[in-house]
Amino acid sequence: MIQLIECPRDAMQGLPEFIDTAIKAAYINQLIEVGFHTIDFGSFVSPKAIPQMRDTAEVLEMLDLHKAKSKLLAIVANVRGAEDALRFEEIDYLGFPLSVSETFQQRNTNASIAQALETVETIQNLCQTKGKEQVVYLSMGFGNPYGDPFSPDLVAEFVQKLDELEVKTISLSDTIGVATPELITEIFQVQITSFPHITFGAHLHSRVEDINEKVLAGLKGGCRRFDGALKGFGGCPMAKDELIGNMATEVMIETFKEEGYSLDLNQMELEEAIKLSNSIFL
Template sequence: MTNVKIVEVGPRDGLQNEKHTVALATKLELIERLAAAGLRTIEAGAFVSPKWVPQMADSAQVLAALDLNAGIDYPVLVPNDKGLDAALAAGVREIAVFGAASEAFSQKNINASIAESLQRFESVMKRALAAGIKVRGYVSCVLGCPYEGDIAPYKVAEVARALYGMGCYEISLGDTIGVGTPNKVTAMLDAVSEVVPVARLAGHFHDTYGMAIANIHTALQAGVRTFDSSVAGLGGCPYAKGASGNVATEDVVYLLHGLGYHTGVDLEQLADTAWFIAEALVREPGSKYAKARGLRS
């Protein structure tokens, strides 16, 4: 049975744009439930400016409460050297850096060009790798941008190649606004896999137009075996009006198990967790599986 790795991004990418503060205890219970359901890579936070992302201000406290030696990876997002300093002080074992395939999105998101953003990462990468920290790279807007529209596959390949060349062990390709369709996914992956081995690629799909599961199926056929997803479909993009959350982890696991892949995830426990965090946020989960299954017991 072929394994597929799930990178759970709910506690970070999923919660970061919530308008009301999510309590530390709720975040920790969410992470603990996700781990109990069998997920082994869980994004735990982000060492970014609390001015811009207040929801992540307690990331050091989150990490301090977790057992970092329990065989579960808890990567955190790090945008610069200051963020790396804080991450290292918190004892992280893995970080993620993030670029974009769209010049306009890069300027709006981090106030820097693509080239400038990559230059910023050079110091972070060198220091992290020297300290034995794994680094994962994110590329945003790989299938479309809210400001530029369609993104040429070669632009995605250029950014992915740069991050991989710097030392990122894996490149996560993000359909940030969820506009991708299977044919676009195929074209993008064809271009990127020419410069980065497909075994080092991950898919990160948003479900704005209901295409995330179809796009994941297409990526599976292209050989991708790692996917980012968010419990209960949490998340969205503050720079993309109307963009819904990441594809729900429950829906992804349901697809993968139905296709005969092994994830190590207990789908029922995961659905319970989706309802837990949805109720904490006073809404229903954004996943079809959790809704079909009904309220948690």
């Protein structure tokens, strides 16, 4: 069974012009109608760092979750953000960006890797107390542009530390779109074999022409949890100047179908969501 995570937060966060709160909520409500496993809908971070997400709490109040089967995920970058997110019963997952690159950890959360690991531990304890789950995103998980050390063994060291903290979901993130199919397969195979009790996800950024082979590589490696954004909008504004977009959800869906996977999505509502995305992301 494929877990498909739709990421409007990632699609919107780097846009320079503020999207009206009501429009954000209408779009996320439409995505909920599609029936994705999880919606990465917003973040509780500094409005100075990511001004587009300053209205996440207001957006949440406008969501129609009465019949929703989708879970909600919010990104946090520190303990204060986690405490803010945990005030809302509607949020199921707190996502934290932990980088295997020291340079990117500093750029993304203004903290060292050692400090970030302490934050992960604190958030994990808070989540366990509140009955929530933390999803740790291992950013720069397939390489980095800064010359920082990287290897599959290094990724495994980070996973080992997270396993000791009882983190149950880890999303390996190709923040700048450099992963080759061979590396994607290798890293997922090694991690899934070594830590079968952990759910590993793929948060890959990619050019459109490379999406199919990257999805197939992830599937070959044993991954069954994939993040995407309709039309491939977005990318990480903290990574480098040139954004590489998210994996286009509609392209991934076709690949899954061709491989025989059932996604249990409402096709009509998906088509409406794509139309709405085209009006928001000009």
